[in-house]
Amino acid sequence: MPDTPAPTPAPVIRSDDPASFPHSVLAERHPALIRKVRDATPYGPEQRRALDELLRNGTESVLDPPADDDWWDTWNVRRYTGRSWYSLPFLAAESCFYRQLLRAVGYFGPGPFQGVDPFRPFKLAELDTPEAAAELTALGPLSERPLPEQLRALLHGSLWGNRADLGFRLQTTGAGDSDTAGSSQLVADDTESLLSLLTGRSLPTGAPTAASAGDRTLCLVADNAGRELIPDLLLVDHLLTHGHFDRAVLHLKPYPYFVSDATTADTLDAVHHLVTAKTDAGTRLHTALTEGRLTLRTHPFSCAPLPYADMPADLRADFASADLTVMKGDLNYRRLVGDRLWPPTTPFTEVTSYFPGPVAALRTLKSDVITGLTPRTESALVTAEGQTWRTSGTRALIQVKV
Numbered sequence: 001m002p003d004t005p006a007p008t009p010a011p012v013i014r015s016d017d018p019a020s021f022p023h024s025v026l027a028e029r030h031p032a033l034i035r036k037v038r039d040a041t042p043y044g045p046e047q048r049r050a051l052d053e054l055l056r057n058g059t060e061s062v063l064d065p066p067a068d069d070d071w072w073d074t075w076n077v078r079r080y081t082g083r084s085w086y087s088l089p090f091l092a093a094e095s096c097f098y099r100q101l102l103r104a105v106g107y108f109g110p111g112p113f114q115g116v117d118p119f120r121p122f123k124l125a126e127l128d129t130p131e132a133a134a135e136l137t138a139l140g141p142l143s144e145r146p147l148p149e150q151l152r153a154l155l156h157g158s159l160w161g162n163r164a165d166l167g168f169r170l171q172t173t174g175a176g177d178s179d180t181a182g183s184s185q186l187v188a189d190d191t192e193s194l195l196s197l198l199t200g201r202s203l204p205t206g207a208p209t210a211a212s213a214g215d216r217t218l219c220l221v222a223d224n225a226g227r228e229l230i231p232d233l234l235l236v237d238h239l240l241t242h243g244h245f246d247r248a249v250l251h252l253k254p255y256p257y258f259v260s261d262a263t264t265a266d267t268l269d270a271v272h273h274l275v276t277a278k279t280d281a282g283t284r285l286h287t288a289l290t291e292g293r294l295t296l297r298t299h300p301f302s303c304a305p306l307p308y309a310d311m312p313a314d315l316r317a318d319f320a321s322a323d324l325t326v327m328k329g330d331l332n333y334r335r336l337v338g339d340r341l342w343p344p345t346t347p348f349t350e351v352t353s354y355f356p357g358p359v360a361a362l363r364t365l366k367s368d369v370i371t372g373l374t375p376r377t378e379s380a381l382v383t384a385e386g387q388t389w390r391t392s393g394t395r396a397l398i399q400v401k402v
C-alpha cells in the first residue's frame with residue numbers, strides 16, 4: 001500500500017490545442033514517420049497501400065480500430081472509436097498510432113512481413129556511426145578510473161543516452177568530470193540517492209535502503225534501442241560485475257513501438273555489437289544472459305496506452321520483488337507519473353507513491369509532463385526559456401522514490 005496519499009489528479013495531456021507540442025506530434029511527426037518507414041523498406045503494394053491509407057486518413061480523420069485486433073479490447077481503447085485522434089489522451093493517441101502503423105506494414109501477419117520491424121533500419125544505422133564507435137573507445141580510459149567514478153559516469157551515460165541527438169557522454173568528458181557538463185542541465189538531481197540505492201549503501205539521509213545485503217535484483221525498464229541501450233547495458237554490466245546486484249531483469253517491448261523502443265532483437269543486436277567490438281562488457285553480458293543473471297521480460301503492458309498506476313498484478317509483483325526499478329526515458333516517465341499537466345512542483349514521490357518499491361527515473365525532457373521541481377528551478381527555467389525546456393530534449397532529470 002502507498003504510504004503517501006496520491007495528489008489530486010491534474011488534467012490529462014491531450015493534443016487538441018493546435019499550438020501544443022502533442023498536436024505537432026500527431027499532425028507533423030506521425031506523417032513524417034510513415035513516409036520514412038515507407039522509404040526505408042521495399043514493402044509490396046499491399047503494405048504501401050495500407051501506409052498510404054494511414055497517411056491519408058490517419059490522424060486527420062476519426063479513430064477506426066480494426067475489428068480483428070484484440071489489443072483494442074485488452075486495453076479498453078475501442079471505446080475511442082469514431083472520435084478525433086486529437087481528442088484522445090495523448091498517450092493513447094500515440095499508442096494507437098503505432099499499433100495502426102505496425103498493422104499497415106503487416107507486422108502482426110500472417111504474411112511475409114510478419115515480425116519484420118519497420119524501424120530496424122534506423123536502429124541498426126545508429127549503432128554504425130563514428131559517434132557510437134567513439135563511445136566504445138572511451139570505455140578503455142574509463143575502466144582505469146576508481147570504481148565509484150566509473151559508476152557515476154555510467155549512470156550519467158545511461159541518462160544522456162536518452163537524449164536522441166547526443167548519445168552518452170563518456171567520449172566528450174573525462175571520466176572524472178563525466179557528470180559536470182550534464183549536471184547543469186539537470187532540472188532535478190537525485191544522483192546521490194540513486195547511487196546509494198544502486199550500491200546498497202545507506203541513503204544520504206541516513207535511512208537504510210530497502211535492499212539488504214545479498215541476493216539483490218535490479219529491474220531496468222529500457223527505452224530506446226541503439227545508442228541508448230548500449231549505455232544501459234554497460235551500466236547493468238557494471239552493477240552485476242561489481243556485485244551491486246546478483247540479478248538484473250531488463251524490461252523490453254514485446255514488439256516495435258514509439259519508433260526506436262528496444263525489443264529482444266534489438267537487445268541481442270546491442271550485445272552482439274559489444275561482443276564484435278571486443279569489449280569485456282560484451283562478453284560478460286553474453287555470459288550473464290546465458291547464465292540467467294540477466295533476464296529479458298517483454299510484458300504486453302509495456303505497449304499498453306496506460307500509465308503504470310494501471311499495471312496488471314503480475315507486473316506489479318515483478319517490480320515489487322526488485323530491490324530497485326530504473327525507468328528509462330520520456331515515455332516511461334509519462335507512464336510512471338501519469339501523462340498529466342501536473343503543477344511542476346508536485347512532488348515526484350507523491351505521484352509515484354503507488355509504485356511497489358524503490359523506483360528511479362532517468363529521463364531527458366521531451367514532452368510536457370514534469371514533476372518534482374523546486375519553485376526556484378521552475379521559475380528560473382520559465383524566465384530563461386518560457387516552456388521550451390519541457391520538450392527540447394536538452395534538459396534531463398534523475399528522480400528517486402524509495
Ligand SMILES: O=P(O)(O)OC[C@H]1O[C@](O)(CO)[C@@H](O)[C@@H]1O
Nearest residue numbers: 025223224329330331332366367
Ligand atoms: O524515447 P523517449 O525518451 O521515451 O521519448 C519518446 C517521446 O517522443 C514522443 O513520442 C514525441 O515525439 C513523446 O511523446 C515521447 O514521450
